[in-house]
Amino acid sequence: MSYRIDKDSLGEVKVPSDAYYGPFAARAKEMYKVTGQRAHINLIRAFVMIKRSAALANKELKALDAKKADAIVKACDEILAGKLLDQFVVEAINSGAGTAFNMNSNEVIANRALEILGKKKGEYEIVSPNDHVNMSQSSNDTFPTAMHVAILLNMEEADRSLSVLINSLKKKAKEFEDAIKIGRTHLMDAIPVTLGAEFEEYAYSLARAQKRMREAMDGLREVGLGGTAVGTGANTPKGYRELAIKHLSEVSKLKLKPSDNMFYSLQSKFDVANASSALRNVAIELTKMANDIRLMACGPVAGLAEVLIPAVHAGSSIMPGKVNPSLAECLNMVCFNVIGNDVSVAMAAQAGQFELNVMLPGMLKSMLDSTDMLKNFLPVFAENMIDGIKANREKLESYIEKSPVLVTLLNPYIGYLKAAEIYKEALKTNKSIRELVLEKKLMTKADLDKALSKESILGAG
Incomplete structure (x- = not known):
C-alpha cells in the first residue's frame, strides 16, 4: 500500500494514498476500536448535509470563496448520492462530543473538493478541513x-x-x-x-x-447549528445561523428551526x-x-x-x-x-x-x-x-360455556352470595353454570338465556 504524508496540528501522519479521510481520522481510526461498527448512514448523511448547508451560507454571506464553496457543495452532493461512504472510518462510539467524526467528515469532503478543483488530496492550504469545510462551525454545534x-x-x-x-x-x-x-x-x-x-x-x-x-x-x-463552541456563535458571520439552518431544512426535508437558546442546545x-x-x-x-x-x-x-x-x-x-x-x-x-x-x-x-x-x-x-x-x-x-x-x-366458545365466571352476570338475578355458591359448586362438580342454575330452579330458562346471551355478555361495550 502506498501512503501520502498529511499534516495536522499534531504533526505528520501516514495516510493511505487513495484515502479521502485525513490525519485526524487516521489517528482516530486507530484509537477508537470499540464496537467494530462504522457510523450510521443517517449520521453520515446528516453531517454531510450540515457541511453543504454551511458552505452555501458562508458563500452567500461572502465569508467563503465561491469556487471553494461550490467544490464543497459538489463533494457533499456526491456523498449524499452514495459515493465515498467507506471513507467515513471513525466508529459509532468515538471521541467525546463526536469531534473525531466531525473531522472525518471535514477531511473526506475537503479531499474530494480538492480533486474537483483539480488538486491533490492533502493540499489543505487550498481547501482546508478546518478553515473551509468547518467554517463557522464547531463539533460542539454540528454534532x-x-x-x-x-x-x-x-x-x-x-x-x-x-x-x-x-x-x-x-x-x-x-x-x-x-x-x-x-x-x-x-x-x-x-x-x-x-x-x-x-x-x-x-x-x-x-x-x-x-x-x-x-x-x-x-x-x-429545534437545532443549535450556529452556536459554535459554547453557544455564543463565535466566528460566524451575521445571519449565518438562520441561513445555514434554512439550507439544512431544505436539503434534509425536515422542518428544522433555530433553537430559542443556543446554550440549551449544546448543554441539555x-x-x-x-x-x-x-x-x-x-x-x-x-x-x-x-x-x-x-x-x-x-x-x-x-x-x-x-x-x-x-x-x-x-x-x-x-x-x-x-x-x-x-x-x-x-x-x-x-x-x-x-x-x-x-x-x-x-x-x-x-x-x-x-x-x-x-x-x-x-x-x-x-x-x-x-x-x-x-x-x-x-x-x-x-x-x-x-x-x-x-x-x-371452537376453543373460545368452549371456554365461555364451561367457565364458572359467567355466574357474575347472574348477580342482578340471584345476588352475589348465591352466585358465589354456584361458582364454587361448578368448580367442584364440573357442571356448567347453566346446568346448576336450572337444576336448582334459581331462574327460568328464558331469564337465564337472556342473562347469558351474547348481548348480555358483551354489556355496554
Whole structure:
C-alpha cells in the first residue's frame, strides 16, 4: 500500500494514498476500536448535509470563496448520492462530543473538493478541513445538530413502520369483533370480552404511544447549528445561523428551526432523552402485546390455544411439527433492547458538564439502534404474525360455556352470595353454570338465556 504524508496540528501522519479521510481520522481510526461498527448512514448523511448547508451560507454571506464553496457543495452532493461512504472510518462510539467524526467528515469532503478543483488530496492550504469545510462551525454545534437530524430521519421511518402494525391490528380487531372469549384479570378467568376488543386495545395503545413519539420528534426540530463552541456563535458571520439552518431544512426535508437558546442546545440533551423515553414507551406497549399473543397461542393441547399463529419456520430442531411464537419472542427482545438503550441515553443525558454534553456519540448510537430495530422489524411482525393470526373459535366458545365466571352476570338475578355458591359448586362438580342454575330452579330458562346471551355478555361495550 502506498501512503501520502498529511499534516495536522499534531504533526505528520501516514495516510493511505487513495484515502479521502485525513490525519485526524487516521489517528482516530486507530484509537477508537470499540464496537467494530462504522457510523450510521443517517449520521453520515446528516453531517454531510450540515457541511453543504454551511458552505452555501458562508458563500452567500461572502465569508467563503465561491469556487471553494461550490467544490464543497459538489463533494457533499456526491456523498449524499452514495459515493465515498467507506471513507467515513471513525466508529459509532468515538471521541467525546463526536469531534473525531466531525473531522472525518471535514477531511473526506475537503479531499474530494480538492480533486474537483483539480488538486491533490492533502493540499489543505487550498481547501482546508478546518478553515473551509468547518467554517463557522464547531463539533460542539454540528454534532448535536447532526444527532437531531439523524434521529429524526430514523424516527420518521420507525413512525411509518409503527403505522403499518397499527393498521394490521385494526383489521384484526374488525375480523375478531364477534369472537367472544374469556377475559382475564390476575391471569384468572374474568368477565368475557371479544378477541376484537383486545386487538382494538393494542391498536389504540400503540396509537397513543405513537402520538407521544411524534410530539417528541417536534422537540428535535429545534437545532443549535450556529452556536459554535459554547453557544455564543463565535466566528460566524451575521445571519449565518438562520441561513445555514434554512439550507439544512431544505436539503434534509425536515422542518428544522433555530433553537430559542443556543446554550440549551449544546448543554441539555432533554429533547433526545424525551425522544428516547417515547421510544421506550412504544416498546413497553409492544412487549405487553407480544406477551399476550404468546399466551393466547400457547398449546396447542396443554395451553390456551385461543389463537392460531402462522408458522414462519420450523419451531424445533428435534420436535417435528412444533410451531413457536418466534416473531413475538423476537419482538420482545427488540423491546428489551430499546428499553435498555433508553437507560443508556438517560445516563448520558445527565453526564454533561457546564457548557457541553460530551456523551453524544453513545447517546446517538443507542437512539439509532432502537429506531433501526423498530423500523426494520415492525412491518415484518405485522405481515408475518398479526396478518396471519386466526381465532380458534371452537376453543373460545368452549371456554365461555364451561367457565364458572359467567355466574357474575347472574348477580342482578340471584345476588352475589348465591352466585358465589354456584361458582364454587361448578368448580367442584364440573357442571356448567347453566346446568346448576336450572337444576336448582334459581331462574327460568328464558331469564337465564337472556342473562347469558351474547348481548348480555358483551354489556355496554
